[in-house]
Amino acid sequence: MKTILLLSAIAAAFQFSTISATADEKQTVVEIAAGNKDFSTLVAAVKAAGLAETLSGKGPFTIFAPTNEAFAKLPKGTVEDLLKPENKAKLASILTYHVVAGKVLAKDVKAGDVKTVNGASAKVATEGGVTIAGAKVVTTDIVGSNGVIHVIDSVILPPAK
DSSP, rough: HHHHHEEEEEEEEHHHHHHHTTTTTOOOOHHHTTTTTGGGHHHHHHHHHHHHHHHHOOOOOEEEOOHHHHHHHHTTTTHHHHTTTTEEEEEEEHHHHTESSSSSGGOOOOEEEETTTTTSEEEOOOOTSSSEETTEEEEEEEEEEEEEEEESSSOOOOOOO
């Protein structure tokens, strides 16, 4: 068990160094994500949803960013279906559920409900590590000029309306 925990800690540290190495506080959160291969699916989705310009704006934004691995956990064909032009509104709704207005650093995170840019609330838990809507935060505080990125291990879906 200790070996598994140690390997998990090493893997998390490696992931942190890989993702944060591309962060530059002069870049927007979109530019940071676009510069990291681990976010290529997210960047493609942001572009397909027409959100790149908005998320490159003044902000500040807090983005809970799923990695390519997180998108791969979705049922087969889901990402491809969401990227179709006819699903642009649904994709935008899902992606804006990953964004909170303001710049919330890890040290400022508190348990409770947080309102997302989507308009729906997401539950943040802090016991045993931080999660949002059930997705585990695996890397924190990738700071850009217009906000901050926290990396999550799953794609989170807004509640049905």
